[in-house]
Amino acid sequence: MADTHDNLHIVMLPWLAFGHMTPYLELAKLMAGKGHRISFLSAPRNIDRLPKPTPDLTPLISFVKLPLPAIEHLPEGAEATSDLPYDKIQYLKKAYDMLQEPVARFLESSDPDWIMYDFAPYWAGSIASRLGIRSVFFTILIGAGLSFIGPSRDSKGGDYRKTPEDFTRPPKWVPFPTKVAFHHFEIKKIFDSVTGNASGVTDVYRLKASQENCDIIALRSSYEVEPEWLTLLKDIYAKPVFPVGQLPPGDPDSRGETETWRLIKEWLDAQKNGTVVYVAFGSESKPTQTELTEIALGLELSGLPFFWVLKIRLGSADSELIMLPDGFEERVKGRGVVWDSWVPQLKILAHNSVGGFLTHGGWNSAVEALSFERALILFTFLADQGLNARLLEERQIGYSIPRNESDGSVTRQSVAESLRMVMVEEKGRVYREKAKEMRPIFEDKDIQERYVNNLLNYLKDHRPVKHPKSKGIII
Known part of the structure; x- marks a missing residue:
């Protein structure tokens, strides 16, 4: 018999940057406010530095501390991108990739319905799939940004862009006129995202593997701000795409x-x-x-x-x-x-x-x-x-x-x-x-509510069906 309880258990795994953790936490609070249980995973110091949820949400949001392994070139105590100059962030990614086993152990023992993961832990979707847990690639990129990155790795033809100049023009798959592209100085500064870094995995690979390995894609966006880009994303990806709203800050x-x-x-x-x-x-x-x-x-x-x-x-x-x-x-x-x-x-x-x-x-x-x-x-x-x-x-x-x-x-x-x-x-x-x-x-709570409800309804309707006496999936 399937579990008919309406409330979900959702694990959240954001990248170790406050610009990523903050919108993840805003979405966690909105979902917890509707009775869903959230396990929020990050490094210990980051959790200590994040703002605490209000008392009514505290029982529903569990912060799970995952200590980062010590590795060469990563300064002691550096657990977020804000703790590091840009050239050292590659070592933070390398340490983060070593959390695959602890994340897998946590997922296995806590048996959530869904995991929402960021671009950096591109491996989370595969781990979830192996354990019978559904996955959401939740990116903090807006629709224009995610569309610019383009189709996932298994799409026909792959990515034709190889030089910085290729990224200073809108990509071929954008069918409408736009100036959304990098300036030369912007892409030159971050071109290791394309060519690679000490972690051994490029950011572009992480993004595309994240899209490929998930069940659905969610992003911080809304039709009120970028309708044409969200429509394009639905054409690019052969899986459901959910804008979650702008996640405006609280009072x-x-x-x-x-x-x-x-x-x-x-x-x-x-x-x-x-x-x-x-x-x-x-x-x-x-x-x-x-x-x-x-x-x-x-x-x-x-x-x-x-x-x-x-x-x-x-x-x-x-x-x-x-x-x-x-x-x-x-x-x-x-x-x-x-x-x-x-x-x-x-x-x-x-x-x-x-x-x-x-x-x-x-x-x-x-x-x-x-x-x-x-x-x-x-x-x-x-x-x-x-x-x-x-x-x-x-x-x-x-x-x-x-x-x-x-x-x-x-x-x-x-x-x-x-x-x-x-x-x-x-x-x-x-x-x-x-x-x-x-x-x-941006501040309309009704618009925000509609986007979150839309996502949650899908997550409830498509949760994995589990046997009540075991943690296995009914086949």
């Missing part, structure tokens, strides 16, 4: 009052409504010294008030020190703040004095900003940020600061002009208006 006021926030709020309260540029480049993006100098001097030249969260070091292994220009902080005193430690980003974005957000283009940050109708000024660094930026540009939701196509260099003048254009000038009004248009889409 910023529910996150408690801290001394840090009191100090920041005091400064923000003294600024005029909609005038402040909030500047932050995420947990794993760090400007070079040259970029830092030009961004700083551009902020100074703009004459706008700003609050800049500046990360000058990516973990203990980061030996590339960067410094603000001489006298910069003194010259902008009162008008600009540079903050070098953690901040409550949601509370800042929600504050009425903030009008725009100079961001790296990570989708978490875009969703947070648009949930509070903040105009986006984009300066990309790594990963899928370039593809996100092209979609935002195409929709006139975000404006990218002009940069040298070959090396990505930027001038203080282009930083200042871009900030002033988006924040105050008439020709930048479209970006301010588009941010307002997006707010109802």
